[in-house]
Amino acid sequence: MSDNVKIAVEEWLDSHWDSENRRELGSQAYDERSWLTKVVDAGYAAPSWSREWFGLGLNGRDVRDIEKAFQKRHAPGWGRDRFHLGAITIYKLGSDELKGELLHKLLCGPICCLLYSEPGAGSDMAGIRTRAVKDGEDFVVNGQKVWTSNAKEAEYGMLLTRTDIDVPKHEGITFFIFPMKQEGVEVRPINQITGESEFNEVFITDARVPERYIIGEYNEGWKSFQVAIASERLIMGMGVTARSSGLTSDKSPALLRLARKHGRLGEASLRQEIAQALAYRQLNTLNMQRAVEDIKQNGMSSLMSLGKLSMSRIQHGEARISAKILGPQVLLEDEEDARNANFDAAKAYMNSIGGGTDQIQRNIIAERILGLPKSADVDRTIPFKDVKTS
Amino acid sequence: MSEYSQEDRQAICASFARLLEENANEPKLRELIETRSGFDRELWQKMADMGLTGITIAPEHSGAGGSLEEVEALLEIAGGFLLCGPFIESCVIAPALLLACEDQEFAGQHLQAIAAGSSIFAVAGCGSSGDWDELPDVVAEQQDGHWCLSGSAHFVAYANVADHCLVAANVQGEIGVFLVAMEDPAITATLHKSSDPTQRLSTLSFDSVRATRLAGVDEQAWSGALVNGLVALAGEQVGGAQRIFTITIEYLKIRHQFGQAIGSFQSLKHMAADLLVELESATSVARHAARAIAAGNEDAATMSYLAAFTCADNYRRIAADAIQLHGGIAYTVEHPAHLYWRRAQSGQWAYCSSDRLRDLYLAEMEKNHE
Numbered sequence: 069m070s071d072n073v074k075i076a077v078e079e080w081l082d083s084h085w086d087s088e089n090r091r092e093l094g095s096q097a098y099d100e101r102s103w104l105t106k107v108v109d110a111g112y113a114a115p116s117w118s119r120e121w122f123g124l125g126l127n128g129r130d131v132r133d134i135e136k137a138f139q140k141r142h143a144p145g146w147g148r149d150r151f152h153l154g155a156i157t158i159y160k161l162g163s164d165e166l167k168g169e170l171l172h173k174l175l176c177g178p179i180c181c182l183l184y185s186e187p188g189a190g191s192d193m194a195g196i197r198t199r200a201v202k203d204g205e206d207f208v209v210n211g212q213k214v215w216t217s218n219a220k221e222a223e224y225g226m227l228l229t230r231t232d233i234d235v236p237k238h239e240g241i242t243f244f245i246f247p248m249k250q251e252g253v254e255v256r257p258i259n260q261i262t263g264e265s266e267f268n269e270v271f272i273t274d275a276r277v278p279e280r281y282i283i284g285e286y287n288e289g290w291k292s293f294q295v296a297i298a299s300e301r302l303i304m305g306m307g308v309t310a311r312s313s314g315l316t317s318d319k320s321p322a323l324l325r326l327a328r329k330h331g332r333l334g335e336a337s338l339r340q341e342i343a344q345a346l347a348y349r350q351l352n353t354l355n356m357q358r359a360v361e362d363i364k365q366n367g368m369s370s371l372m373s374l375g376k377l378s379m380s381r382i383q384h385g386e387a388r389i390s391a392k393i394l395g396p397q398v399l400l401e402d403e404e405d406a407r408n409a410n411f412d413a414a415k416a417y418m419n420s421i422g423g424g425t426d427q428i429q430r431n432i433i434a435e436r437i438l439g440l441p442k443s444a445d446v447d448r449t450i451p452f453k454d455v456k457t458s
Numbered sequence: 459m460s461e462y463s464q465e466d467r468q469a470i471c472a473s474f475a476r477l478l479e480e481n482a483n484e485p486k487l488r489e490l491i492e493t494r495s496g497f498d499r500e501l502w503q504k505m506a507d508m509g510l511t512g513i514t515i516a517p518e519h520s521g522a523g524g525s526l527e528e529v530e531a532l533l534e535i536a537g538g539f540l541l542c543g544p545f546i547e548s549c550v551i552a553p554a555l556l557l558a559c560e561d562q563e564f565a566g567q568h569l570q571a572i573a574a575g576s577s578i579f580a581v582a583g584c585g586s587s588g589d590w591d592e593l594p595d596v597v598a599e600q601q602d603g604h605w606c607l608s609g610s611a612h613f614v615a616y617a618n619v620a621d622h623c624l625v626a627a628n629v630q631g632e633i634g635v636f637l638v639a640m641e642d643p644a645i646t647a648t649l650h651k652s653s654d655p656t657q658r659l660s661t662l663s664f665d666s667v668r669a670t671r672l673a674g675v676d677e678q679a680w681s682g683a684l685v686n687g688l689v690a691l692a693g694e695q696v697g698g699a700q701r702i703f704t705i706t707i708e709y710l711k712i713r714h715q716f717g718q719a720i721g722s723f724q725s726l727k728h729m730a731a732d733l734l735v736e737l738e739s740a741t742s743v744a745r746h747a748a749r750a751i752a753a754g755n756e757d758a759a760t761m762s763y764l765a766a767f768t769c770a771d772n773y774r775r776i777a778a779d780a781i782q783l784h785g786g787i788a789y790t791v792e793h794p795a796h797l798y799w800r801r802a803q804s805g806q807w808a809y810c811s812s813d814r815l816r817d818l819y820l821a822e823m824e825k826n827h828e
């Protein structure tokens with residue numbers, strides 16, 4: 069069974085992909101949408117999904133074989149069922165009508181940004197104020213989002229809106245897939261401490277979204293949002309937000325390379341720190357492997373919730389040790405190693421703040437996994453219109 | 459690869475847990491640690507009758523033919539009960555050394571006796587540095603065609619109840635392993651008061667003790683056996699950590715202050731969440747390392763060192779924070795927290811320090827990524 073899949077994907081790739089020039093066989097240049105469409109139609113973009121929805125109904129080893137075959141040939145398009153949050157969420161929660169209309173399109177390219185956070189609603193996500201009001205077949209949206217990564221490039225956004233202010237905050241929320249390229253959507257980049265500006269402010273003024281673009285049910289967006297945010301945290305727990313990402317684990321560990329290059333691998337105290345850093349990374353990988361086994365056996369695993377928190381310690385720790393290896397040279401950004409170390413030190417906060425801060429993750433672990441009593445949430449039960457703001 | 463199915467493994471673990479619930483529960487443990495020997499030989503015999511003392515021994519020597527996977531799983535249970543006795547020395551390390559011996563007829567009779575419960579082995583692996591990875595202080599020399607041991611071995615667990623001891627000795631700069639009978643009058647054993655009341659440690663002095671060398675057991679066999687011991691101990695530490703963590707989380711739910719369960723205070727919640735990460739990481743790596751050894755994987759040594767320092771350190775942190783999370787109640791000897799904490803402390807120095815293990819791990823990683 070498994071060998072068939074492996075052989076099939078390798079044959080398919082070898083007859084469609086030119087790995088030397090990294091483009092479609094027979095084409096002059098790489099055309100993303102054309103290539104992704106081919107991958108999607110062959111079922112390799114989301115092999116774990118059902119055949120009805122562009123998948124192959126595969127799991128475990130077969131899926132890994134497919135991903136490996138793509139990676140080996142530097143062919144893009146694999147793992148959309150693991151990393152394309154918009155597509156994953158619609159696959160899991162969308163109506164058949166919505167899936168029929170958008171799923172194929174999303175898989176074939178468009179970026180989907182996350183329109184969740186607002187100036188007044190960060191950790192307390194259920195405090196969002198962006199309003200969506202029904203108008204014919206559509207909803208009309210007004211409000212402001214912030215920290216929206218990739219909003220400029222995005223064709224769609226997953227949008228959390230307030231649709232009822234007379235009920236408590238978790239109850240009056242509706243979740244949409246929202247077309248970004250329309251009048252009434254203004255995107256302003258924000259400069260980040262990493263020197264990048266991938267996240268943005270998004271101002272939404274009388275923009276429209278069709279009613280059929282609701283993900284899940286009207287006024288039950290909080291439930292749908294839980295599914296989307298869980299997928300996001302899972303991805304972060306696998307470490308894909310960092311440059312020295314554990315995903316490319318065949319590469320020699322970055323710290324080892326850096327210490328060797330700078331001749332500091334012989335120092336006892338540094339060796340301790342490097343070993344512990346490598347250990348944390350390897351332990352997180354082992355936890356995630358165990359989670360996958362758990363899921364196979366019991367359908368779920370509480371271990372999944374630990375990855376993102378672990379990844380914060382890993383990324384902040386590795387950045388700190390990189391700087392230590394470089395010593396005062398880290399102050400001089402003419403050198404690439406110094407630039408990288410400083411970039412990584414700033415970037416680590418993406419993991420420990422974005423997608424729910426480490427503190428929020430700890431609350432979740434303590435309350436949902438360990439069953440400790442929920443902390444007071446003083447406005448949990450009052451109508452949203454009476455909630456106090458900063 | 460383990461020959462046991464998952465069901466078989468779960469079944470022996472369940473019977474072992476029942477045995478310990480009955481014979482090694484907390485009141486029994488508290489009685490036992492007050493005795494000089496700190497060891498329950500009757501319980502040991504019951505374990506032998508269940509096939510546990512021979513868990514790593516092949517069926518042809520009347521053993522149960524298990525692998526490190528079974529050992530790890532059983533020790534998770536033992537660790538939860540703070541089981542006292544030389545299980546790792548006598549049933550994991552000694553059998554591994556005996557198995558590596560070229561004279562299988564000689565080794566076979568000892569393996570059989572271990573499995574039957576009629577013979578208990580201690581293992582003397584280090585000098586006063588406590589590091590099993592260094593050349594021991596005991597020196598072996600040949601006199602009139604016999605091997606003679608002189609010098610001292612330190613931190614020997616449960617030498618006070620052992621019938622035999624396997625002694626690592628310096629043979630002209632190399633490690634050799636020797637068997638002695640504990641009743642030999644040329645051995646002086648000093649039983650110490652251990653900081654961990656669930657442990658018994660002795661110093662052994664050898665004054666020209668005649669010994670039998672385990673033929674063919676060289677440095678590699680020695681470190682192979684040590685790695686098995688490290689992973690077995692990692693499993694025991696996981697079990698201890700799981701137990702004291704569970705006790706602590708339960709307490710956070712029932713103890714009330716300021717009109718609410720203390721588990722609703724965020725500073726405690728966050729400590730608990732961090733400890734869960736440490737606990738699950740220890741669990742994952744102990745099991746993974748055991749599987750790697752059982753399957754003879756290339757990375758078995760790397761994973762074993764990783765498991766060893768992770769489980770030792772995480773057990774210590776969990777047991778230490780457990781006391782803080784409980785408050786005053788855990789400062790009393792009646793509460794079990796300090797017993798786990800002391801066991802976790804003593805595990806920090808078993809075989810070698812966490813720092814040394816981290817260094818060995820990094821050396822393996824360097825080899826793997828040259």
Ligand SMILES: Cc1cc2nc3c(=O)[nH]c(=O)nc-3n(C[C@H](O)[C@H](O)[C@H](O)COP(=O)(O)OP(=O)(O)OC[C@H]3O[C@@H](n4cnc5c(N)ncnc54)[C@H](O)[C@@H]3O)c2cc1C
Pocket residue numbers: 181182183184185186189190191192214215216217218267417418421422423424425426427428431724
């Ligand atoms: C790189 C990056 C990319 C991002 N991308 C996106 C995106 O694409 N889309 C999007 O919608 N959002 C995005 N975010 C926003 C992110 O989700 C929020 O920043 C995060 O949820 C925290 O909200 P906040 O910044 O308002 O901080 P606040 O909620 O104001 O938190 C401030 C401090 O208070 C603590 N705190 C708050 N509540 C509690 C509590 N109950 N218990 C303990 N401590 C608490 C926090 O841990 C933090 O330390 C991104 C953020 C970053 C850094």
